[in-house]
Amino acid sequence: MDTSTFKRLWEELHDIGRTEQGGYRRYAWSEADLACRNWFRRQAERRDMEVESDRNGNLYAWWGTWRTGEAVLTGSHFDSVPDGGAYDGPLGIVSAFLAVDVLREQGARPRRPIGIAAFTEEEGARFGVPCLGTRLMTGAIDPERARRLADADGATLGQAMEENNADAGVLGPDTERLAHLAAFVELHIEQGRALDAETAPVGVADAIRPHGRWRLTFTGEGNHAGTTLLPDRCDPMLTFAFTVLAARKEARLAGGVATVGRAEIDPGATNAIPGRVRAWLDARAPDEATLGQILTGLESKMHERAGRDGTLAAIETETQTGTVEFDPALRDRLATALGGAPTLPTGAGHDAGVLAAHIPTAMLFVRNRTGVSHAPAETATDDDCAAGVDALAAALRELAC
Amino acid sequence: MDTSTFKRLWEELHDIGRTEQGGYRRYAWSEADLACRNWFRRQAERRDMEVESDRNGNLYAWWGTWRTGEAVLTGSHFDSVPDGGAYDGPLGIVSAFLAVDVLREQGARPRRPIGIAAFTEEEGARFGVPCLGTRLMTGAIDPERARRLADADGATLGQAMEENNADAGVLGPDTERLAHLAAFVELHIEQGRALDAETAPVGVADAIRPHGRWRLTFTGEGNHAGTTLLPDRCDPMLTFAFTVLAARKEARLAGGVATVGRAEIDPGATNAIPGRVRAWLDARAPDEATLGQILTGLESKMHERAGRDGTLAAIETETQTGTVEFDPALRDRLATALGGAPTLPTGAGHDAGVLAAHIPTAMLFVRNRTGVSHAPAETATDDDCAAGVDALAAALRELAC
Numbered sequence: 001m002d003t004s005t006f007k008r009l010w011e012e013l014h015d016i017g018r019t020e021q022g023g024y025r026r027y028a029w030s031e032a033d034l035a036c037r038n039w040f041r042r043q044a045e046r047r048d049m050e051v052e053s054d055r056n057g058n059l060y061a062w063w064g065t066w067r068t069g070e071a072v073l074t075g076s077h078f079d080s081v082p083d084g085g086a087y088d089g090p091l092g093i094v095s096a097f098l099a100v101d102v103l104r105e106q107g108a109r110p111r112r113p114i115g116i117a118a119f120t121e122e123e124g125a126r127f128g129v130p131c132l133g134t135r136l137m138t139g140a141i142d143p144e145r146a147r148r149l150a151d152a153d154g155a156t157l158g159q160a161m162e163e164n165n166a167d168a169g170v171l172g173p174d175t176e177r178l179a180h181l182a183a184f185v186e187l188h189i190e191q192g193r194a195l196d197a198e199t200a201p202v203g204v205a206d207a208i209r210p211h212g213r214w215r216l217t218f219t220g221e222g223n224h225a226g227t228t229l230l231p232d233r234c235d236p237m238l239t240f241a242f243t244v245l246a247a248r249k250e251a252r253l254a255g256g257v258a259t260v261g262r263a264e265i266d267p268g269a270t271n272a273i274p275g276r277v278r279a280w281l282d283a284r285a286p287d288e289a290t291l292g293q294i295l296t297g298l299e300s301k302m303h304e305r306a307g308r309d310g311t312l313a314a315i316e317t318e319t320q321t322g323t324v325e326f327d328p329a330l331r332d333r334l335a336t337a338l339g340g341a342p343t344l345p346t347g348a349g350h351d352a353g354v355l356a357a358h359i360p361t362a363m364l365f366v367r368n369r370t371g372v373s374h375a376p377a378e379t380a381t382d383d384d385c386a387a388g389v390d391a392l393a394a395a396l397r398e399l400a401c
Numbered sequence: 402m403d404t405s406t407f408k409r410l411w412e413e414l415h416d417i418g419r420t421e422q423g424g425y426r427r428y429a430w431s432e433a434d435l436a437c438r439n440w441f442r443r444q445a446e447r448r449d450m451e452v453e454s455d456r457n458g459n460l461y462a463w464w465g466t467w468r469t470g471e472a473v474l475t476g477s478h479f480d481s482v483p484d485g486g487a488y489d490g491p492l493g494i495v496s497a498f499l500a501v502d503v504l505r506e507q508g509a510r511p512r513r514p515i516g517i518a519a520f521t522e523e524e525g526a527r528f529g530v531p532c533l534g535t536r537l538m539t540g541a542i543d544p545e546r547a548r549r550l551a552d553a554d555g556a557t558l559g560q561a562m563e564e565n566n567a568d569a570g571v572l573g574p575d576t577e578r579l580a581h582l583a584a585f586v587e588l589h590i591e592q593g594r595a596l597d598a599e600t601a602p603v604g605v606a607d608a609i610r611p612h613g614r615w616r617l618t619f620t621g622e623g624n625h626a627g628t629t630l631l632p633d634r635c636d637p638m639l640t641f642a643f644t645v646l647a648a649r650k651e652a653r654l655a656g657g658v659a660t661v662g663r664a665e666i667d668p669g670a671t672n673a674i675p676g677r678v679r680a681w682l683d684a685r686a687p688d689e690a691t692l693g694q695i696l697t698g699l700e701s702k703m704h705e706r707a708g709r710d711g712t713l714a715a716i717e718t719e720t721q722t723g724t725v726e727f728d729p730a731l732r733d734r735l736a737t738a739l740g741g742a743p744t745l746p747t748g749a750g751h752d753a754g755v756l757a758a759h760i761p762t763a764m765l766f767v768r769n770r771t772g773v774s775h776a777p778a779e780t781a782t783d784d785d786c787a788a789g790v791d792a793l794a795a796a797l798r799e800l801a802c
Contacts, residue, residue, distance in 0.1 A: 082668035191628035222776030225660035225683040226748035227592035241645035259626035261673045267483035270681040272775040280671040282626040347627035374673040375623030
């Protein structure tokens with residue numbers, strides 16, 4: 001695929017949901033998301049591909065008729081984290097349409113239907129649960145719980161869907177669809193720098209490391225910042241701050257990563273000791289034992305500190321995912337089809353990780369020279385992206401033609 | 402004053418700006434503030450007192466005509482911190498109307514006009530600068546800067562005033578008004594427990610301790626929470642957390658107080674290392690040298706930590722106020738008029754502190770049994786509040802009759 005062709009299609013998405021600072025705010029069922037979905041429909045029309053939306057709000061474009069056979073699915077997601085980068089998600093969808101173009105130019109006649117998916121709420125940035133579209137599809141989340149998930153303004157997923165004329169009453173497992181899928185291949189920008197070290201533009205994933213999100217709640221006693229003596233305070237901000245540092249330390253000692261990137265301070269006034277601080281912990285590790293070790297260490301230190309601060313600390317699991325090993329046979333077949341592409345693990349969760357429990361699944365990573373992700377500076381070169389399209393086309397040819 | 406009379410008037414304000422959790426959100430120029438202002442106008446009407454608004458949005462009710470003589474002013478403010486208590490501010494206004502009733506029942510004929518003030522934006526909860534109404538009136542803040550102060554939604558003070566048909570173009574020093582004021586006496590709920598130890602329901606302030614607000618900015622590098630290795634991170638949340646704990650420690654060692662009650666995390670996603678954390682420090686101390694010591698100690702530790710985290714830390718003064726000694730002659734005169742009331746310092750800022758630089762000013766504190774302030778649990782007994790009304794009436798009689 002020549003670089004300018006990639007660039008032309010890529011730039012069509014450039015302005016959708018982009019802030020003045022260059023980051024993206026493409027949240028599920030937002031205006032930006034709808035603009036992306038409309039773009040998706042237009043791309044499918046241009047290519048004579050049939051578009052359908054499933055019961056969970058995921059979109060598909062089909063080359064061939066998926067119910068007639070075992071389909072090969074590719075694609076990714078449009079939604080972003082707040083002020084996220086351009087590539088995480090959309091690159092997999094743009095590359096999929098271009099890979100169809102490459103196959104057609106090559107005169108390929110797929111014996112299996114090829115589908116392009118745009119999964120909904122992969123980042124969990126609006127409703128808090130990542131990979132929500134594929135979790136619903138595979139029955140990994142109760143539809144009733146999903147309907148009630150609320151965004152920061154209190155709007156639920158159910159309401160957001162109804163506002164967009166999507167029927168939230170039919171959310172839930174989609175076993176018929178899963179039964180018709182022979183494989184899923186997700187192309188994604190790499191979110192670290194392993195490929196940079198390999199000097200290869202494209203790699204094949206071998207596993208997703210175990211990871212999870214925990215909600216931390218620190219409860220103290222709201223009071224006046226000027227007149228309350230230090231010994232009389234029960235300041236949950238102290239316990240929170242200690243926990244941020246302790247999480248980092250436990251992760252370092254165990255050999256994983258831990259991050260606190262979001263917190264809500266109640267009431268959040270300059271001249272008031274907060275009554276409560278809520279925060280979210282993201283932790284990941286090479287294996288499940290190490291992840292458990294980080295959490296256990298953190299919990300005991302956090303509670304000990306809460307005792308000293310006169311506060312209460314609580315931790316609840318929001319999501320937790322064990323190691324996901326991608327299908328080794330599929331991985332090796334694709335690595336070979338790509339001329340011996342390197343294989344690498346990833347610390348990020350993906351819809352591919354959710355689907356891997358149900359169908360043979362693989363991921364292709366496109367090199368990210370800086371490793372920056374989930375931030376405006378996330379980038380891949382146009383040349384590497386074009387190489388990604390060719391790799392995805394080769395993978396689809398291998399599996400579907 | 403009998404307790405039930407106090408209670409009846411007090412309860413008229415109970416529901417204005419109150420949340421379901423029992424805290425108050427009465428922000429300057431909000432609907433709740435306008436409801437309080439309307440209540441103020443009705444109280445003045447009931448008592449045949451003339452109401453006027455000054456060029457800075459402060460409201461006054463007059464017994465007598467202020468321009469004809471040297472007036473004695475009392476009153477306080479309606480606005481609250483987020484989820485604040487009922488008493489901080491409104492108690493001084495309710496008590497002022499009731500003190501006028503007491504004086505009239507006693508047949509008093511003031512030789513000086515008596516005014517009741519409701520100053521605007523005392524807490525700085527909406528536009529960030531506390532005592533904004535009196536700072537504007539005394540020329541302590543540039544009117545152009547004040548007009549441009551923005552709330553969390555980006556609305557400026559100028560816009561908020563215009564929306565309420567108040568002319569923001571005339572904001573600024575009001576020297577004529579100050580020249581006509583002989584004294585200001587603010588009644589306020591105590592925000593500590595000194596009076597509880599004294600077993601007295603009302604005390605007289607002798608000083609406001611030095612205090613200030615500083616804005617802290619921690620800048621790092623936004624990145625993916627799962628795929629960015631710990632050594633590759635520049636996580637400003639770590640520097641922020643360290644600074645929260647360091648502020649507490651420096652305050653403890655020096656003998657002051659320091660609080661971080663508000664922070665903004667950018668972008669604030671569970672699965673993203675933040676690019677920036679902004680926070681606000683509130684610090685107070687018995688004297689200016691001690692306050693300086695806390696700040697100096699904190700700054701050097703914060704920068705040292707930022708160096709280790711690969712982040713940048715910056716601190717800017719938003720407001721800083723030295724020790725305010727209330728007029729000693731006025732203080733002693735009132736303490737005597739109140740039958741030997743105890744005198745006490747306070748760690749909280751007040752409009753009285755701003756006005757004290759221009760006119761003889763005093764404060765009366767009403768006992769707070771728990772010491773809780775700036776939180777829903779802030780409370781004084783009805784008996785103590787009634788005693789406060791009597792004390793304020795005695796003070797006004799002493800100064801105006």
